[in-house]
Amino acid sequence: MRIYLIGYMGSGKTTLGRELASKLRFSFLDLDKYLEKKYFKTIPQIFEEEGEAAFRLKEQACLHEVSEFEDVVVATGGGAPCFFDNMDVMNRTGYCVFLDVDSEELASRLMESKTERPLIKGKSPDELMDFIDKMMEKRRPYYERASYIVSGTNITPEEILVRIEFEHG
Ligand SMILES: Nc1ncnc2c1ncn2[C@@H]1O[C@H](COP(=O)(O)OP(=O)(O)OP(=O)(O)O)[C@@H](O)[C@H]1O
Ligand SMILES: O=C(O)C1=C[C@@H](O)[C@@H](O)[C@H](O)C1
Numbered sequence: 409m410r411i412y413l414i415g416y417m418g419s420g421k422t423t424l425g426r427e428l429a430s431k432l433r434f435s436f437l438d439l440d441k442y443l444e445k446k447y448f449k450t451i452p453q454i455f456e457e458e459g460e461a462a463f464r465l466k467e468q469a470c471l472h473e474v475s476e477f478e479d480v481v482v483a484t485g486g487g488a489p490c491f492f493d494n495m496d497v498m499n500r501t502g503y504c505v506f507l508d509v510d511s512e513e514l515a516s517r518l519m520e521s522k523t524e525r526p527l528i529k530g531k532s533p534d535e536l537m538d539f540i541d542k543m544m545e546k547r548r549p550y551y552e553r554a555s556y557i558v559s560g561t562n563i564t565p566e567e568i569l570v571r572i573e574f575e576h577g
């Protein structure tokens with residue numbers, strides 16, 4: 409059994425993923441952290457030294473590995489569902505949950521921690537909102553291929569569990 413949390417940067421994948429895993433007594437895995445450990449480099453370093461295309465290939469390789477782990481909640485990278493066969497892999501090997509948080513809320517959360525996220529580094533609040541809106545438009549069709557979509561500014565792990573248990577017993 410595997411649960412994949414997908415959604416934009418700041419949607420709460422890491423925060424909710426940890427809580428969900430602890431409730432299910434599953435392990436928790438953050439795909440970004442897994443990648444950094446595997447390649448001995450931080451994500452900002454990979455973006456800077458090798459470019460985004462190289463990062464996406466590494467991300468795909470990590471997802472393929474993780475898709476064979478048992479009883480795990482995986483917080484994916486924000487862009488992971490939108491590249492290669494990643495969405496197919498997740499839907500084939502587990503339950504995929506899209507955390508659908510609106511851009512205003514995302515921008516306010518990300519303003520506090522954007523230095524660690526290379527795609528949004530250095531943006532003003534207005535630039536950030538605009539950037540998120542444009543990117544969400546492109547990403548939404550991928551995200552919406554998830555088995556479950558949960559939305560709002562205060563998504564709880566219980567809400568996700570209820571959806572999964574209700575539909576799968
Ligand atoms: N339900 C929530 N309500 C309010 N704030 C939240 C909620 N979930 C997460 N946050 C806050 O939003 C920020 C981003 O959360 P988190 O790191 O879990 O997102 P993420 O989806 O893992 O982002 P990334 O894709 O960049 O890894 C954190 O500061 C976290 O405390
Ligand atoms: O939204 C994205 O494309 C990204 C999100 C982060 O989780 C990291 O995977 C990386 O910074 C790229």
Ligand SMILES: [Mg+2]
Nearest residue numbers: 421422438483
């Ligand atoms: Mg995260």
